[in-house]
Amino acid sequence: MSDEKEPKGFRTKMMSVLTKLAHGSAPFLSVFLLVHLSAPISANVGGSHAASNMMLLGREYYQTELGEKALWVAPLAIHVLSASVKRLIAPTRLRPLRSALTVSAWSALIFYPVHVALHRLIPEDVTMPIGAVGPSELDWEFVKTGLARFPIQNWALYAGLIASIATHWMEGVNILRATYMRGMQGLGPRGRKVAAAAVALPVLTGLWFVSKEPLLAFGSLMERYEAVFLKVPLFQVKL
Template sequence: MSGIPNDSESSSTRPAPAWQRAAQTILTRLSHGSTPFITTFVLIHLTAPALASLGGTTLSSQVMLLGREYYQTPFGEKYLVLLPLLVHPLSSLAKRLLAPRPARRATSVLSLAGYAATLLLAVHFLTHRVHPADAAPPVLALSPAELDYEYVKYALQAWPWRAWFGYVALTAAVAGHAAEGAKVVWNTWLRDMLGGWRGGPGRVAGVVAAVVVPVVSGLWVISSEPLMVFGSTAVRFHAAFTKSLVYRL
Protein backbone atom coordinates (compact mmCIF):
# COMPACT_ATOMS: atom_id res chain seq x y z
CA MET A 1 0.00 0.00 0.00
CA SER A 2 1.33 3.43 -0.95
CA GLY A 3 0.40 4.99 2.41
CA ILE A 4 2.70 2.66 4.38
CA PRO A 5 6.46 3.32 4.07
CA ASN A 6 8.46 0.25 3.08
CA ASP A 7 11.85 -0.82 4.34
CA SER A 8 13.69 1.05 1.57
CA GLU A 9 12.34 4.42 2.64
CA SER A 10 14.52 6.49 4.97
CA SER A 11 13.03 7.20 8.37
CA SER A 12 14.02 10.85 7.87
CA THR A 13 11.36 11.17 5.13
CA ARG A 14 8.54 10.16 7.44
CA PRO A 15 6.57 13.06 8.86
CA ALA A 16 7.05 13.72 12.56
CA PRO A 17 4.12 12.78 14.83
CA ALA A 18 1.68 15.57 15.66
CA TRP A 19 2.79 15.72 19.30
CA GLN A 20 6.40 16.13 18.22
CA ARG A 21 5.58 18.99 15.85
CA ALA A 22 3.51 20.68 18.56
CA ALA A 23 6.32 20.27 21.09
CA GLN A 24 8.83 21.77 18.67
CA THR A 25 6.56 24.76 18.07
CA ILE A 26 6.23 25.38 21.81
CA LEU A 27 9.97 24.97 22.36
CA THR A 28 10.73 27.39 19.52
CA ARG A 29 8.47 30.01 21.09
CA LEU A 30 10.06 29.49 24.50
CA SER A 31 13.57 29.73 23.10
CA HIS A 32 12.87 32.80 20.98
CA GLY A 33 10.55 34.44 23.53
CA SER A 34 13.23 34.43 26.20
CA THR A 35 15.75 36.31 24.04
CA PRO A 36 14.42 39.88 24.61
CA PHE A 37 14.86 39.47 28.38
CA ILE A 38 18.37 38.05 27.99
CA THR A 39 19.31 40.76 25.49
CA THR A 40 18.14 43.52 27.84
CA PHE A 41 20.12 42.02 30.72
CA VAL A 42 23.26 41.61 28.60
CA LEU A 43 23.12 45.18 27.28
CA ILE A 44 22.73 46.59 30.80
CA HIS A 45 25.43 44.31 32.17
CA LEU A 46 28.02 45.08 29.47
CA THR A 47 27.41 48.83 29.46
CA ALA A 48 29.08 49.16 32.86
CA PRO A 49 32.55 47.82 31.93
CA ALA A 50 32.46 49.53 28.53
CA LEU A 51 31.95 52.93 30.18
CA ALA A 52 35.11 52.50 32.26
CA SER A 53 36.98 53.94 29.27
CA LEU A 54 35.21 57.24 30.00
CA GLY A 55 35.05 57.29 33.80
CA GLY A 56 37.13 54.45 35.17
CA THR A 57 36.09 51.97 37.82
CA THR A 58 33.94 54.54 39.63
CA LEU A 59 31.66 55.13 36.65
CA SER A 60 31.41 51.38 35.93
CA SER A 61 30.37 50.70 39.51
CA GLN A 62 27.77 53.47 39.44
CA VAL A 63 26.25 52.19 36.19
CA MET A 64 26.24 48.64 37.54
CA LEU A 65 24.40 49.73 40.68
CA LEU A 66 21.78 51.45 38.52
CA GLY A 67 21.44 48.33 36.37
CA ARG A 68 20.80 46.23 39.44
CA GLU A 69 17.53 48.10 39.86
CA TYR A 70 16.38 46.02 36.88
CA TYR A 71 18.07 42.66 37.26
CA GLN A 72 18.81 42.17 40.95
CA THR A 73 15.45 42.75 42.60
CA PRO A 74 13.61 39.81 44.21
CA PHE A 75 11.25 39.65 41.22
CA GLY A 76 13.62 40.78 38.47
CA GLU A 77 16.48 38.39 39.18
CA LYS A 78 14.22 35.33 39.35
CA TYR A 79 11.79 36.02 36.52
CA LEU A 80 13.49 38.52 34.20
CA VAL A 81 17.03 37.13 34.31
CA LEU A 82 17.46 33.62 35.76
CA LEU A 83 14.27 32.15 34.32
CA PRO A 84 15.00 33.28 30.73
CA LEU A 85 18.63 32.18 31.11
CA LEU A 86 17.41 28.69 32.05
CA VAL A 87 14.52 28.51 29.56
CA HIS A 88 16.60 29.53 26.54
CA PRO A 89 19.30 26.80 26.58
CA LEU A 90 17.01 24.08 27.92
CA SER A 91 14.30 24.67 25.30
CA SER A 92 16.90 24.91 22.53
CA LEU A 93 18.51 21.64 23.61
CA ALA A 94 15.15 19.89 23.93
CA LYS A 95 14.17 21.10 20.47
CA ARG A 96 17.39 19.67 19.01
CA LEU A 97 16.80 16.32 20.70
CA LEU A 98 13.23 16.12 19.41
CA ALA A 99 13.97 17.20 15.85
CA PRO A 100 14.15 14.34 13.27
CA ARG A 101 16.85 16.36 11.54
CA PRO A 102 18.23 19.38 13.46
CA ALA A 103 18.02 22.68 11.61
CA ARG A 104 21.76 23.22 12.03
CA ARG A 105 24.88 21.26 12.91
CA ALA A 106 26.03 20.99 16.50
CA THR A 107 29.29 22.54 15.28
CA SER A 108 27.65 25.63 13.77
CA VAL A 109 28.72 29.08 15.04
CA LEU A 110 25.34 29.50 16.74
CA SER A 111 25.59 26.18 18.57
CA LEU A 112 29.27 26.42 19.55
CA ALA A 113 28.87 29.98 20.80
CA GLY A 114 25.79 28.92 22.75
CA TYR A 115 27.58 26.01 24.43
CA ALA A 116 30.56 28.20 25.29
CA ALA A 117 28.37 31.01 26.61
CA THR A 118 26.38 28.60 28.80
CA LEU A 119 29.51 27.10 30.37
CA LEU A 120 31.28 30.43 30.88
CA LEU A 121 28.12 32.07 32.22
CA ALA A 122 27.73 29.32 34.82
CA VAL A 123 31.28 29.95 36.08
CA HIS A 124 30.71 33.71 36.00
CA PHE A 125 27.45 33.43 37.95
CA LEU A 126 29.06 31.27 40.63
CA THR A 127 32.10 33.50 41.08
CA HIS A 128 30.23 36.83 40.91
CA ARG A 129 26.87 36.05 42.50
CA VAL A 130 26.74 32.78 44.44
CA HIS A 131 30.14 32.55 46.13
CA PRO A 132 30.27 36.22 47.25
CA ALA A 133 26.93 35.69 49.01
CA ASP A 134 28.38 32.99 51.27
CA ALA A 135 27.73 34.14 54.83
CA ALA A 136 30.40 31.89 56.36
CA PRO A 137 33.88 33.27 57.09
CA PRO A 138 36.09 34.39 55.47
CA VAL A 139 33.71 35.65 52.74
CA LEU A 140 31.11 36.96 55.20
CA ALA A 141 28.51 37.73 52.51
CA LEU A 142 29.85 40.64 50.50
CA SER A 143 27.18 43.34 50.35
CA PRO A 144 26.00 44.85 47.03
CA ALA A 145 27.97 48.01 47.86
CA GLU A 146 31.15 45.96 48.26
CA LEU A 147 30.50 43.80 45.20
CA ASP A 148 31.20 46.46 42.58
CA TYR A 149 33.89 46.73 39.90
CA GLU A 150 36.61 46.68 42.54
CA TYR A 151 35.75 42.99 42.73
CA VAL A 152 36.36 42.62 38.99
CA LYS A 153 39.56 44.67 39.32
CA TYR A 154 40.80 42.32 42.02
CA ALA A 155 40.35 39.32 39.73
CA LEU A 156 42.10 41.05 36.82
CA GLN A 157 45.08 41.91 39.02
CA ALA A 158 45.30 38.71 41.08
CA TRP A 159 44.64 36.20 38.25
CA PRO A 160 45.25 38.22 35.06
CA TRP A 161 45.30 35.36 32.55
CA ARG A 162 42.31 33.51 33.95
CA ALA A 163 40.22 36.61 34.58
CA TRP A 164 40.95 38.19 31.20
CA PHE A 165 40.14 34.95 29.41
CA GLY A 166 36.92 34.48 31.37
CA TYR A 167 35.58 37.99 30.79
CA VAL A 168 36.61 38.32 27.14
CA ALA A 169 35.62 34.78 26.14
CA LEU A 170 32.21 35.15 27.80
CA THR A 171 31.60 38.49 26.08
CA ALA A 172 32.66 37.12 22.67
CA ALA A 173 30.59 33.94 23.05
CA VAL A 174 27.47 35.87 24.06
CA ALA A 175 27.93 38.41 21.25
CA GLY A 176 28.52 35.70 18.65
CA HIS A 177 25.53 33.66 19.76
CA ALA A 178 23.34 36.78 19.83
CA ALA A 179 24.41 37.86 16.34
CA GLU A 180 23.68 34.43 14.86
CA GLY A 181 20.53 33.98 16.93
CA ALA A 182 19.09 37.33 15.86
CA LYS A 183 19.20 36.10 12.26
CA VAL A 184 17.29 32.94 13.21
CA VAL A 185 14.64 34.84 15.18
CA TRP A 186 14.24 37.40 12.38
CA ASN A 187 13.84 34.78 9.66
CA THR A 188 11.36 32.80 11.80
CA TRP A 189 9.01 35.62 12.74
CA LEU A 190 9.67 38.65 10.49
CA ARG A 191 10.71 37.24 7.11
CA ASP A 192 7.23 37.43 5.58
CA MET A 193 6.72 41.06 6.64
CA LEU A 194 10.20 42.55 6.29
CA GLY A 195 12.15 40.10 4.13
CA GLY A 196 14.91 37.68 5.03
CA TRP A 197 18.02 38.48 7.04
CA ARG A 198 21.04 38.20 4.77
CA GLY A 199 23.82 38.68 7.31
CA GLY A 200 26.92 36.56 6.65
CA PRO A 201 30.04 35.70 8.68
CA GLY A 202 31.43 39.19 8.17
CA ARG A 203 28.44 40.78 9.86
CA VAL A 204 28.64 38.38 12.79
CA ALA A 205 32.34 39.18 13.21
CA GLY A 206 31.50 42.88 13.09
CA VAL A 207 28.90 42.52 15.84
CA VAL A 208 31.31 40.56 18.02
CA ALA A 209 34.03 43.19 17.54
CA ALA A 210 31.59 46.04 18.25
CA VAL A 211 30.71 44.43 21.58
CA VAL A 212 34.08 43.01 22.65
CA VAL A 213 36.33 46.01 21.85
CA PRO A 214 34.58 48.54 24.17
CA VAL A 215 34.39 45.94 26.97
CA VAL A 216 38.09 45.05 26.61
CA SER A 217 39.02 48.74 26.56
CA GLY A 218 37.03 49.35 29.73
CA LEU A 219 38.47 46.32 31.49
CA TRP A 220 41.98 47.51 30.60
CA VAL A 221 41.28 50.85 32.28
CA ILE A 222 39.85 49.08 35.33
CA SER A 223 42.83 46.72 35.62
CA SER A 224 45.26 49.64 35.35
CA GLU A 225 43.83 51.51 38.34
CA PRO A 226 44.93 50.84 41.93
CA LEU A 227 42.72 48.62 44.05
CA MET A 228 40.58 50.88 46.26
CA VAL A 229 39.42 48.54 49.04
CA PHE A 230 40.52 47.78 52.58
CA GLY A 231 42.90 44.89 53.07
CA SER A 232 40.23 42.95 54.96
CA THR A 233 37.85 43.34 52.01
CA ALA A 234 40.54 42.12 49.59
CA VAL A 235 40.91 38.99 51.74
CA ARG A 236 37.16 38.40 51.43
CA PHE A 237 37.37 38.96 47.66
CA HIS A 238 40.12 36.34 47.46
CA ALA A 239 38.10 33.86 49.51
CA ALA A 240 35.04 34.33 47.29
CA PHE A 241 36.97 33.76 44.07
CA THR A 242 38.90 30.75 45.37
CA LYS A 243 35.67 28.97 46.22
CA SER A 244 35.65 28.32 42.46
CA LEU A 245 37.96 25.61 41.13
CA VAL A 246 38.85 27.91 38.24
CA TYR A 247 40.57 30.38 40.58
CA ARG A 248 41.70 27.89 43.21
CA LEU A 249 44.16 25.97 41.02
Protein backbone atom coordinates in the same frame (compact mmCIF):
# COMPACT_ATOMS: atom_id res chain seq x y z
CA MET B 1 -1.13 4.76 9.67
CA SER B 2 -2.89 7.12 12.09
CA ASP B 3 -0.67 5.81 14.91
CA GLU B 4 2.43 6.76 12.89
CA LYS B 5 1.12 10.24 12.07
CA GLU B 6 0.14 11.05 15.66
CA PRO B 7 3.71 11.03 17.09
CA LYS B 8 4.90 13.08 14.11
CA GLY B 9 2.08 15.58 14.62
CA PHE B 10 2.83 15.84 18.32
CA ARG B 11 6.53 16.30 17.63
CA THR B 12 5.77 19.04 15.11
CA LYS B 13 3.60 20.88 17.63
CA MET B 14 6.25 20.48 20.31
CA MET B 15 8.92 21.82 17.97
CA SER B 16 6.74 24.84 17.23
CA VAL B 17 6.10 25.53 20.93
CA LEU B 18 9.78 25.13 21.82
CA THR B 19 10.79 27.44 18.99
CA LYS B 20 8.40 30.13 20.21
CA LEU B 21 9.69 29.75 23.77
CA ALA B 22 13.31 30.05 22.67
CA HIS B 23 12.55 33.04 20.47
CA GLY B 24 10.22 34.69 22.98
CA SER B 25 12.75 34.57 25.80
CA ALA B 26 15.51 36.08 23.66
CA PRO B 27 14.36 39.74 23.87
CA PHE B 28 14.30 39.58 27.68
CA LEU B 29 17.86 38.27 27.69
CA SER B 30 18.90 40.95 25.21
CA VAL B 31 17.59 43.69 27.49
CA PHE B 32 19.40 42.10 30.44
CA LEU B 33 22.63 42.01 28.45
CA LEU B 34 22.29 45.64 27.39
CA VAL B 35 21.85 46.69 31.01
CA HIS B 36 24.54 44.36 32.35
CA LEU B 37 27.19 45.20 29.76
CA SER B 38 26.64 48.95 30.04
CA ALA B 39 28.80 48.91 33.20
CA PRO B 40 32.06 47.68 31.63
CA ILE B 41 31.40 49.75 28.51
CA SER B 42 31.05 52.91 30.62
CA ALA B 43 34.47 52.15 32.13
CA ASN B 44 35.99 53.22 28.80
CA VAL B 45 35.21 56.84 29.66
CA GLY B 46 34.83 56.87 33.45
CA GLY B 47 36.83 53.96 34.78
CA SER B 48 35.71 51.76 37.65
CA HIS B 49 33.81 54.63 39.29
CA ALA B 50 31.50 54.98 36.27
CA ALA B 51 31.21 51.21 35.97
CA SER B 52 30.17 50.86 39.62
CA ASN B 53 27.57 53.62 39.28
CA MET B 54 26.18 52.05 36.11
CA MET B 55 26.10 48.66 37.84
CA LEU B 56 24.06 50.13 40.69
CA LEU B 57 21.55 51.52 38.18
CA GLY B 58 21.38 48.12 36.52
CA ARG B 59 20.66 46.43 39.82
CA GLU B 60 17.60 48.65 40.19
CA TYR B 61 16.32 47.07 36.98
CA TYR B 62 16.99 43.37 37.41
CA GLN B 63 18.29 42.62 40.90
CA THR B 64 15.00 42.82 42.78
CA GLU B 65 13.02 39.95 44.26
CA LEU B 66 10.59 39.88 41.33
CA GLY B 67 12.72 41.46 38.63
CA GLU B 68 15.57 38.99 38.88
CA LYS B 69 13.29 35.98 38.45
CA ALA B 70 11.17 37.53 35.71
CA LEU B 71 13.87 39.32 33.72
CA TRP B 72 16.87 37.05 34.12
CA VAL B 73 16.40 33.63 35.74
CA ALA B 74 13.14 32.59 34.05
CA PRO B 75 14.05 33.78 30.51
CA LEU B 76 17.48 32.16 30.74
CA ALA B 77 16.05 28.85 31.95
CA ILE B 78 13.35 28.90 29.27
CA HIS B 79 15.85 29.75 26.55
CA VAL B 80 18.35 27.05 27.47
CA LEU B 81 15.82 24.29 28.18
CA SER B 82 13.62 24.91 25.14
CA ALA B 83 16.60 25.03 22.78
CA SER B 84 18.11 21.88 24.32
CA VAL B 85 14.88 19.87 24.22
CA LYS B 86 14.22 21.04 20.67
CA ARG B 87 17.58 19.69 19.56
CA LEU B 88 16.91 16.38 21.33
CA ILE B 89 13.50 15.72 19.78
CA ALA B 90 14.22 17.09 16.30
CA PRO B 91 13.85 14.30 13.70
CA THR B 92 16.90 15.65 11.87
CA ARG B 93 19.85 17.72 13.04
CA LEU B 94 18.75 21.35 13.22
CA ARG B 95 22.15 22.79 12.36
CA PRO B 96 25.75 21.56 12.42
CA LEU B 97 27.26 21.12 15.87
CA ARG B 98 30.14 23.30 14.71
CA SER B 99 27.92 26.20 13.68
CA ALA B 100 28.66 29.55 15.31
CA LEU B 101 25.29 29.53 17.09
CA THR B 102 25.81 26.07 18.61
CA VAL B 103 29.48 26.45 19.54
CA SER B 104 28.85 29.84 21.16
CA ALA B 105 25.90 28.42 23.11
CA TRP B 106 27.89 25.51 24.52
CA SER B 107 30.90 27.67 25.35
CA ALA B 108 28.66 30.21 27.10
CA LEU B 109 27.24 27.37 29.20
CA ILE B 110 30.80 26.62 30.32
CA PHE B 111 31.83 30.18 31.18
CA TYR B 112 28.55 31.58 32.51
CA PRO B 113 28.08 29.31 35.57
CA VAL B 114 31.59 30.22 36.74
CA HIS B 115 30.77 33.91 36.29
CA VAL B 116 27.55 33.62 38.30
CA ALA B 117 29.29 31.62 41.02
CA LEU B 118 32.04 34.23 41.38
CA HIS B 119 29.88 37.33 41.18
CA ARG B 120 26.70 36.18 42.92
CA LEU B 121 26.72 32.85 44.73
CA ILE B 122 30.10 32.48 46.44
CA PRO B 123 30.17 36.06 47.82
CA GLU B 124 27.01 35.20 49.79
CA ASP B 125 28.94 32.61 51.83
CA VAL B 126 28.65 33.79 55.45
CA THR B 127 31.59 31.74 56.72
CA MET B 128 35.02 33.30 57.06
CA PRO B 129 37.20 34.35 55.37
CA ILE B 130 34.51 35.47 52.91
CA GLY B 131 32.08 36.68 55.53
CA ALA B 132 29.21 37.43 53.13
CA VAL B 133 30.49 40.13 50.79
CA GLY B 134 27.37 42.29 50.50
CA PRO B 135 26.09 44.16 47.42
CA SER B 136 27.52 47.45 48.69
CA GLU B 137 30.99 45.85 48.89
CA LEU B 138 30.69 43.88 45.65
CA ASP B 139 31.41 46.74 43.28
CA TRP B 140 34.04 47.09 40.58
CA GLU B 141 36.83 46.98 43.14
CA PHE B 142 36.02 43.25 43.20
CA VAL B 143 36.57 43.00 39.45
CA LYS B 144 39.72 45.11 39.70
CA THR B 145 41.13 42.95 42.49
CA GLY B 146 40.40 39.78 40.54
CA LEU B 147 42.17 41.10 37.45
CA ALA B 148 45.17 42.14 39.56
CA ARG B 149 45.49 39.00 41.69
CA PHE B 150 44.45 36.36 39.12
CA PRO B 151 45.00 38.03 35.73
CA ILE B 152 45.30 34.95 33.51
CA GLN B 153 42.25 33.15 34.87
CA ASN B 154 40.05 36.24 34.92
CA TRP B 155 41.02 37.49 31.48
CA ALA B 156 40.41 34.02 30.04
CA LEU B 157 36.99 33.80 31.72
CA TYR B 158 35.89 37.31 30.79
CA ALA B 159 37.13 37.06 27.20
CA GLY B 160 35.62 33.61 26.70
CA LEU B 161 32.27 34.59 28.18
CA ILE B 162 32.00 37.88 26.30
CA ALA B 163 33.06 36.35 22.98
CA SER B 164 30.57 33.48 23.41
CA ILE B 165 27.67 35.73 24.34
CA ALA B 166 28.38 38.32 21.64
CA THR B 167 28.60 35.64 18.95
CA HIS B 168 25.45 33.84 20.13
CA TRP B 169 23.61 37.16 20.38
CA MET B 170 24.38 38.18 16.80
CA GLU B 171 23.65 34.72 15.42
CA GLY B 172 20.35 34.69 17.31
CA VAL B 173 19.39 38.13 16.02
CA ASN B 174 19.94 36.83 12.50
CA ILE B 175 17.63 33.86 13.14
CA LEU B 176 14.90 36.10 14.56
CA ARG B 177 15.27 38.43 11.58
CA ALA B 178 15.00 35.55 9.11
CA THR B 179 11.95 34.14 10.94
CA TYR B 180 9.89 37.25 11.67
CA MET B 181 11.27 39.96 9.36
CA ARG B 182 11.97 38.13 6.14
CA GLY B 183 11.79 41.28 4.07
CA MET B 184 14.67 42.83 5.99
CA GLN B 185 18.14 42.15 4.68
CA GLY B 186 20.38 40.52 7.26
CA LEU B 187 24.10 40.30 7.80
CA GLY B 188 26.17 37.55 6.25
CA PRO B 189 28.54 35.35 8.28
CA ARG B 190 31.35 37.91 8.05
CA GLY B 191 29.02 40.77 8.97
CA ARG B 192 27.80 38.87 12.04
CA LYS B 193 31.39 38.31 13.15
CA VAL B 194 32.07 42.04 12.81
CA ALA B 195 28.90 42.83 14.78
CA ALA B 196 29.90 40.40 17.53
CA ALA B 197 33.35 41.97 17.69
CA ALA B 198 31.74 45.42 17.91
CA VAL B 199 29.81 44.22 20.98
CA ALA B 200 32.72 42.45 22.65
CA LEU B 201 35.50 44.97 22.03
CA PRO B 202 34.20 47.90 24.15
CA VAL B 203 33.44 45.50 27.00
CA LEU B 204 36.98 44.12 26.95
CA THR B 205 38.59 47.55 26.59
CA GLY B 206 36.52 48.74 29.55
CA LEU B 207 37.91 45.86 31.59
CA TRP B 208 41.41 46.76 30.42
CA PHE B 209 41.05 50.35 31.60
CA VAL B 210 39.79 49.10 34.97
CA SER B 211 42.74 46.71 35.28
CA LYS B 212 45.16 49.64 34.94
CA GLU B 213 43.72 51.48 37.95
CA PRO B 214 45.26 51.23 41.43
CA LEU B 215 43.53 48.99 43.95
CA LEU B 216 41.49 51.10 46.38
CA ALA B 217 39.73 48.50 48.54
CA PHE B 218 40.87 48.04 52.14
CA GLY B 219 43.29 45.17 52.70
CA SER B 220 40.77 43.21 54.77
CA LEU B 221 38.17 43.48 52.02
CA MET B 222 40.66 42.44 49.35
CA GLU B 223 41.42 39.33 51.39
CA ARG B 224 37.72 38.47 51.35
CA TYR B 225 37.63 39.13 47.60
CA GLU B 226 40.55 36.76 47.10
CA ALA B 227 38.83 34.13 49.25
CA VAL B 228 35.85 34.27 46.86
CA PHE B 229 38.07 33.51 43.87
CA LEU B 230 39.95 30.76 45.69
CA LYS B 231 36.68 28.88 46.19
CA VAL B 232 36.85 28.02 42.48
CA PRO B 233 39.50 25.33 41.73
CA LEU B 234 40.68 27.20 38.62
CA PHE B 235 41.96 30.04 40.80
CA GLN B 236 43.84 27.67 43.10
CA VAL B 237 46.23 26.89 40.26
CA LYS B 238 49.25 29.20 40.21
CA LEU B 239 49.68 30.59 36.70
